[in-house]
Amino acid sequence: MKKAGDLLRATRSSSFFFSDRKLGSVMEDASQRYSYEPFLRWNPLVEQYFCKAYGPRNFARISKALTRPSCYSCIRVNSLKSSTDAVIEKLLAILKEKEVEYGNDFNEDSDMGTGNCSFSTESKEPQNLDVCCTPASGAVEDVTNMFNGSFGSGPISKCQFPGLDYVLFVKGSGPHTIDYGFADGKPPKEVIVSRKCAEAVLRGAQVYVPGVMACSAHVERGDLVAVSVAVEQPSVDGGWAKGITRGTIMQGLSTDPYYSERRGLYIGQGKTMLSRSGIFRVSEGVAVDMCNRVFKLPSLHDVLDGEIFLQNLPSIVAAHALDPKKGERILDMCAAPGGKTTAIAILMRDEGEIIAADRSHNKVLDIQKLAAEMGLSCIRTYKLDALKAVRRRSEGDDTTNLACSKDNYDVTVQSSDSVKLHVEKKAPITLEGLNADETLKKNVSNEKANERTYISKADIRKNLRRMRNGPGRNQCTGGRVANSKGFPPNSFDRVLLDAPCSALGLRPRLFAAEETIESLRNHAKYQRRMFDQAVQLVRPGGVIVYSTCTINPGENEALVRYALDTYKFLSLATQHPRIGGPGLLGHFEYPDGYVEEWLRPGEEELVQRFDPSSPLDTIGFFIAKFSVGLKET
Numbered sequence: 001m002k003k004a005g006d007l008l009r010a011t012r013s014s015s016f017f018f019s020d021r022k023l024g025s026v027m028e029d030a031s032q033r034y035s036y037e038p039f040l041r042w043n044p045l046v047e048q049y050f051c052k053a054y055g056p057r058n059f060a061r062i063s064k065a066l067t068r069p070s071c072y073s074c075i076r077v078n079s080l081k082s083s084t085d086a087v088i089e090k091l092l093a094i095l096k097e098k099e100v101e102y103g104n105d106f107n108e109d110s111d112m113g114t115g116n117c118s119f120s121t122e123s124k125e126p127q128n129l130d131v132c133c134t135p136a137s138g139a140v141e142d143v144t145n146m147f148n149g150s151f152g153s154g155p156i157s158k159c160q161f162p163g164l165d166y167v168l169f170v171k172g173s174g175p176h177t178i179d180y181g182f183a184d185g186k187p188p189k190e191v192i193v194s195r196k197c198a199e200a201v202l203r204g205a206q207v208y209v210p211g212v213m214a215c216s217a218h219v220e221r222g223d224l225v226a227v228s229v230a231v232e233q234p235s236v237d238g239g240w241a242k243g244i245t246r247g248t249i250m251q252g253l254s255t256d257p258y259y260s261e262r263r264g265l266y267i268g269q270g271k272t273m274l275s276r277s278g279i280f281r282v283s284e285g286v287a288v289d290m291c292n293r294v295f296k297l298p299s300l301h302d303v304l305d306g307e308i309f310l311q312n313l314p315s316i317v318a319a320h321a322l323d324p325k326k327g328e329r330i331l332d333m334c335a336a337p338g339g340k341t342t343a344i345a346i347l348m349r350d351e352g353e354i355i356a357a358d359r360s361h362n363k364v365l366d367i368q369k370l371a372a373e374m375g376l377s378c379i380r381t382y383k384l385d386a387l388k389a390v391r392r393r394s395e396g397d398d399t400t401n402l403a404c405s406k407d408n409y410d411v412t413v414q415s416s417d418s419v420k421l422h423v424e425k426k427a428p429i430t431l432e433g434l435n436a437d438e439t440l441k442k443n444v445s446n447e448k449a450n451e452r453t454y455i456s457k458a459d460i461r462k463n464l465r466r467m468r469n470g471p472g473r474n475q476c477t478g479g480r481v482a483n484s485k486g487f488p489p490n491s492f493d494r495v496l497l498d499a500p501c502s503a504l505g506l507r508p509r510l511f512a513a514e515e516t517i518e519s520l521r522n523h524a525k526y527q528r529r530m531f532d533q534a535v536q537l538v539r540p541g542g543v544i545v546y547s548t549c550t551i552n553p554g555e556n557e558a559l560v561r562y563a564l565d566t567y568k569f570l571s572l573a574t575q576h577p578r579i580g581g582p583g584l585l586g587h588f589e590y591p592d593g594y595v596e597e598w599l600r601p602g603e604e605e606l607v608q609r610f611d612p613s614s615p616l617d618t619i620g621f622f623i624a625k626f627s628v629g630l631k632e633t
């Protein structure tokens with residue numbers, strides 16, 4: 001049986017692994033070199049584990065899908081502020097006005113040099129709005145069916161799933177073949193960016209100065225450059241290294257850094273906003289204005305503040321699965337930046353109480369900002385370690401206090417009228433992460449990874465501010481955050497645990513080998529401990545929804561198995577809407593003899609597993625919903 005890695009390598013070999021001796025020669029096939037055909041590297045044991053879970057072919061498909069962005073942007077309309085039709089109209093006008101068609105938001109007046117990069121409808125790129133990205137499965141018809149043909153000839157479509165007509169899809173396109181201007185053996189001028197920068201660019205961002213690793217000699221402002229990415233490579237110590245010094249000059253020769261490794265890793269063409277020396281002299285700002293992208297997704301981050309929220313479809317479905325009712329008391333245990341919290345609040349028509357907690361002070365501020373932006377008043381935010389979310393008896397009723405930013409004296413206090421701050425007493429200065437479990441913290445770096453999908457407008461504004469003004473003291477935005485000591489058992493009608501996880505479902509991803517079998521198992525341990533807290537906090541008769549954005553069954557099906565085997569009063573509940581696929585049955589035996597159990601027959605249809613390679617073309621995501629029966633005393 002061929003392993004997924006073998007299959008991937010086999011597909012890749014014809015274009016990627018021909019002799020290095022040919023590289024740099026005029027004989028080199030430019031269409032192969034200057035293409036986007038990434039290959040996702042995994043830790044070998046992790047790859048084996050996933051091959052067992054999915055089968056090698058499926059895993060190869062999933063792995064491939066992860067290297068690409070979804071072929072559409074998903075938008076949730078704030079139905080308390082606007083109507084879906086009104087938003088469609090505004091978005092169409094915005095798209096037209098800015099000519100932000102499929103990521104080509106670069107026609108704004110520019111004082112750049114000449115270059116042939118400006119967007120026009122006569123561009124060489126296909127402008128056919130009906131051309132979606134090739135889904136990983138290759139089944140364009142399936143994607144069209146998924147949208148029930150509702151895109152028609154326009155770029156925006158309403159979601160056709162029952163109850164989700166306030167969700168909009170804005171079509172993107174790709175992968176596009178780009179002519180990088182390789183002529184007569186003369187290589188184009190180039191810019192190499194970091195992997196994280198490249199992943200952001202594939203999602204529609206520009207290349208910012210900190211993301212540039214290397215650049216051709218003699219690059220001037222206004223030059224057209226080919227942008228490629230330096231992905232981590234095996235290092236001599238057996239780990240992975242970036243292996244490129246920032247500021248390296250490229251000569252267009254095979255001796256350039258990562259020359260062969262960058263083959264097939266070209267993400268587009270752009271116009272430099274600074275000269276080579278400028279790029280490495282300044283610390284912020286746009287370095288390359290991407291004008292010709294491999295994937296074109298409309299850039300909608302900065303529009304219709306408060307009226308819309310860019311959110312992955314499975315996240316919206318997770319809020320629905322919780323089925324919150326007006327007037328209920330809901331806990332969102334790991335809530336920042338508040339995407340699901342605000343979705344829940346809107347489903348409750350802003351009536352009831354949502355406790356939105358996160359362990360990070362600054363991220364709690366982000367929830368506040370988002371709630372304020374969306375005009376939601378039923379959300380109370382707290383800084384709380386979900387591992388200590390159940391209040392111990394000895395801590396009495398003094399549930400919360402006020403934690404201020406580290407340099408509170410120097411910053412403007414930001415609070416919002418529409419976000420209730422439950423403030424009972426002024427607290428001493430609290431440092432972020434003080435409560436976090438140190439051992440687990442060492443092993444689990446999920447928080448950072450997870451941040452990547454959830455980009456709130458607050459984040460974008462914050463980043464823009466930082467670009468302009470620098471990070472500021474302690475990188476702290478300042479503001480008031482209520483510090484919680486936890487909540488009494490059985491005090492919530494419903495609990496959402498959108499757990500920090502390995503984030504191996506997020507797209508696009510160009511490197512996955514940082515996760516080992518051990519780190520994956522540590523994520524799972526962390527999640528179980530959080531789940532234990534959720535079980536105590538929800539009342540009998542209540543509901544728990546558990547979700548992750550990873551494809552790892554150890555953090556998904558195995559958590560469900562743990563929950564059902566540990567707490568006999570829990571049962572899996574049916575979810576509405578049901579859009580994802582079934583869960584995984586079976587088990588996996590680790591080399592150390594530990595057997596990880598997944599679902600048993602009959603349980604698989606009760607969870608939702610979003611496969612990134614399926615025609616839905618979403619991120620990898622998992623949702624389980626539990627009904628809580630009478631608890632043992």
Ligand SMILES: C[S@@+](CC[C@H](N)C(=O)[O-])C[C@H]1O[C@@H](n2cnc3c(N)ncnc32)[C@H](O)[C@@H]1O
Pocket residue numbers: 315333334335336337338339340341357358359360363384385386387436447450454498499500501
């Ligand atoms: C997957 S993200 C949550 C995304 C959020 N639910 C949304 O939809 O916008 C996981 C969050 O868990 C938080 N987190 C990680 N460890 C935590 C802990 N021990 N207690 C509380 N929050 C934690 C992270 O700060 C991160 O914001």
